[in-house]
Amino acid sequence: MKYACIRGLRIRVIDTLELFSNKLSHEQILEEMPDLEPDDFKASLLYASMKIDHAAALAD
Template sequence: MRIRVSDVLDLFAAGLTAEDILEEMPDLEADDLKASLLYASRKLTTQANTSWQQKL
């Protein structure tokens, strides 16, 4: 089963803990949640850097 990073982020934003998410989505593992957060963080950092460079 494929679960989008945005879905994982939405669950965290709704106040669910990692344990809650893992119970609700048994196909996921703790490492999947960490990978989702890391991906989102890197994506945001890349976008911020690109935006900053375009202003120069």
């Protein structure tokens, strides 16, 4: 199965979202994954929201 990655890194969008769901802060995630940049968080959330919105549109 293919997963969306951030900026060509081997960091999956789902990995950042899971860290958020485990209540890690942006700063803690950046410590865990130093290749990330602050804008990557917004991009991950935007990607996830687009996927969710797309799935809801298909359900109608």
